[in-house]
Amino acid sequence: MDRRPDSARLFGENAAATSACEWCGWRSSRRVGFVPARSTVYVRCVLNETDPRERESDSARPEFWSQRYASGRTPWQLDGIPDHAAAFLARTAPRSKVLIPGCGSDHQVIRAFREAGHDVTAIDFSAVAVEQAKNALGKLRDTVILGDFFSYAFGAIAFDIVYERTFLCSLPPRLWDDYAGRVAQLLRPKGMLVGCFLYGEESDPPPYPLKEDKAAELFCSRFKLVRSEPVSDPLPIFAGMEKWQEWRRY
Ligand SMILES: C[S@@+](CC[C@H](N)C(=O)[O-])C[C@H]1O[C@@H](n2cnc3c(N)ncnc32)[C@H](O)[C@@H]1O
Numbered sequence: 001m002d003r004r005p006d007s008a009r010l011f012g013e014n015a016a017a018t019s020a021c022e023w024c025g026w027r028s029s030r031r032v033g034f035v036p037a038r039s040t041v042y043v044r045c046v047l048n049e050t051d052p053r054e055r056e057s058d059s060a061r062p063e064f065w066s067q068r069y070a071s072g073r074t075p076w077q078l079d080g081i082p083d084h085a086a087a088f089l090a091r092t093a094p095r096s097k098v099l100i101p102g103c104g105s106d107h108q109v110i111r112a113f114r115e116a117g118h119d120v121t122a123i124d125f126s127a128v129a130v131e132q133a134k135n136a137l138g139k140l141r142d143t144v145i146l147g148d149f150f151s152y153a154f155g156a157i158a159f160d161i162v163y164e165r166t167f168l169c170s171l172p173p174r175l176w177d178d179y180a181g182r183v184a185q186l187l188r189p190k191g192m193l194v195g196c197f198l199y200g201e202e203s204d205p206p207p208y209p210l211k212e213d214k215a216a217e218l219f220c221s222r223f224k225l226v227r228s229e230p231v232s233d234p235l236p237i238f239a240g241m242e243k244w245q246e247w248r249r250y
Contacts, residue, residue, distance in 0.1 A: 059206045060172055065126040075237055076166045081112045082196055083233050084244035089116040096160035101149040102167030105132035110143055123147050150182055158188035164195030169207035176218055184222040184249055193247040196231050200241040223247035
């Protein structure tokens, strides 16, 4: 005889145990209350139940990311080129010096910039992500550096373009001003910061989305916004939240 309370029989008490965190994909044993047994439930992982300050330091550490790449739980991965990025490449003269910070294992975008004739440097501080990217890139493996975007010595290179996708929103907000300053430092005057930026609300980050006023505070003293459009082909987890933006350095 089923001795569970009526509510559990009706709604499926183990529903949360079969769902996964919408950001990192980790399965959670946390119960989120009674939900229909066969519904898709998106919950946050156990890591996200820690104090927000601990979580911030987590996502600022390479192990946080390596753990996810090693287990293949990387729901932010697009496995393709955003339409806006393809359009940007089509209208951008070749031989630009391009930097892709927080590239993760996104080898496809690295290859796309290379095939469009650009000189690409990509960097990530997760050894697992870098190894995956290098393995997928074959002869282009040397385009990827294992290092910290904030402290790596890029030498005298002044980049023409910095490409952004899900890197800024992975950083704790306390690092956002450092991000904007570092990008401005690495770009030549009139160089472009381009890519997909996450905007909106998130009650349980990461990711940490921007707000319009925060973006203005971060970027407007260093950059001019020259294009901003909704991303036409976002992943479902980012639907309605991503903007393709192009910021020109002063
Ligand atoms: C959400 S993932 C995005 C990866 C990639 N841009 C993509 O679209 O698939 C964020 C990445 O930023 C990297 N990252 C975070 N902080 C970093 C830092 N200080 N220096 C270099 N990489 C960093 C992480 O290792 C992770 O691969």
